[in-house]
Amino acid sequence: MKTALITGASAGIGQATALELARRDIGVIATYRTHQAEGEETVDRIQAAGGRAVALPLDLGGQAGLGDFVASVAGALDATWGTSRLDFLVNNAGAGGGDMFADITEDRFDLLQQVLFKGPYFLTQRLLPVLVDGGAIVNVGSTSALPGQVTAGYSAYAAPKAALHAVTPYWAKELAGRRIRVNAVAPGTTRTRLGGDVLLSSPELVESLGQGVAFGRIGEPEEVARVIAFLLSDEAAWVTGQVVEVSGGQGL
Numbered sequence: 001m002k003t004a005l006i007t008g009a010s011a012g013i014g015q016a017t018a019l020e021l022a023r024r025d026i027g028v029i030a031t032y033r034t035h036q037a038e039g040e041e042t043v044d045r046i047q048a049a050g051g052r053a054v055a056l057p058l059d060l061g062g063q064a065g066l067g068d069f070v071a072s073v074a075g076a077l078d079a080t081w082g083t084s085r086l087d088f089l090v091n092n093a094g095a096g097g098g099d100m101f102a103d104i105t106e107d108r109f110d111l112l113q114q115v116l117f118k119g120p121y122f123l124t125q126r127l128l129p130v131l132v133d134g135g136a137i138v139n140v141g142s143t144s145a146l147p148g149q150v151t152a153g154y155s156a157y158a159a160p161k162a163a164l165h166a167v168t169p170y171w172a173k174e175l176a177g178r179r180i181r182v183n184a185v186a187p188g189t190t191r192t193r194l195g196g197d198v199l200l201s202s203p204e205l206v207e208s209l210g211q212g213v214a215f216g217r218i219g220e221p222e223e224v225a226r227v228i229a230f231l232l233s234d235e236a237a238w239v240t241g242q243v244v245e246v247s248g249g250q251g252l
């Protein structure tokens with residue numbers, strides 16, 4: 001059985017990706033930060049459908065715990081799948097948005113840089129010895145980092161997302177010798193609890209955001225998850241170094 005590590009799989013796009021990969025017979029390591037019960041719910045749903053999964057805690061808000069986390073990934077791979085190798089990595093975990101440039105503090109700016117860019121950058125570096133040759137990585141970026149898709153309050157969120165987009169082809173180039181493909185998705189507005197539940201609790205906001213999308217609605221986490229699963233799969237074997245917008249035509 002192939003294995004995948006998905007960061008931030010206790011909710012939203014990460015949870016939907018975990019379920020989609022498990023449906024494709026891939027073993028899943030699902031991380032959570034504050035919502036342990038939801039992380040374990042991801043595992044329970046996969047196991048109930050006949051798959052195999054493990055939930056692990058991960059906080060990308062600092063660098064200190066990354067070494068211990070990689071050791072716990074190695075332990076979970078061995079204990080659950082009898083392997084030392086990971087086939088797929090999805091750098092999905094994230095938070096933020098809604099910080100106006102005039103008001104944002106340096107601490108908040110640093111946290112967004114850490115969680116959305118430095119954390120996944122060095123987590124991926126530390127996982128390189130565990131990743132199989134021929135494996136694949138997907139980084140979850142954002143349309144907020146694409147040209148012409150500007151929403152007030154997202155400068156400090158868009159900047160590390162742009163950095164994650166930028167490093168994607170560099171990692172792809174450097175890891176091509178090991179046949180590891182690296183791509184990114186840039187989701188448009190997607191119905192998750194990102195940004196404090198507002199997308200789940202305010203139908204009026206969701207309706208108005210949908211008007212800025214060619215298909216007239218915001219996206220669902222499963223719609224992003226299926227593209228991530230495709231980019232990890234052999235069907236995308238000739239695709240590397242790309243940032244794929246997944247937005248239903250946001251801003252068209």
Ligand SMILES: NC(=O)c1ccc[n+]([C@@H]2O[C@H](COP(=O)([O-])OP(=O)(O)OC[C@H]3O[C@@H](n4cnc5c(N)ncnc54)[C@H](OP(=O)(O)O)[C@@H]3O)[C@@H](O)[C@H]2O)c1
Nearest residue numbers: 008010011012013033034035060093094189190192193194
């Ligand atoms: N929803 C959108 O409109 C949208 C659009 C473009 C891009 N994205 C990106 O998509 C990714 C997934 O977001 P989502 O919309 O699915 O949001 P979500 O439902 O809020 O899920 C976020 C996930 O990330 C985890 N997480 C948050 N902070 C973390 C930290 N410091 N360290 C480790 N894990 C952390 C959360 O864990 P706990 O809940 O357990 O704390 C949760 O599992 C993010 O990178 C986000 O920037 C989302």
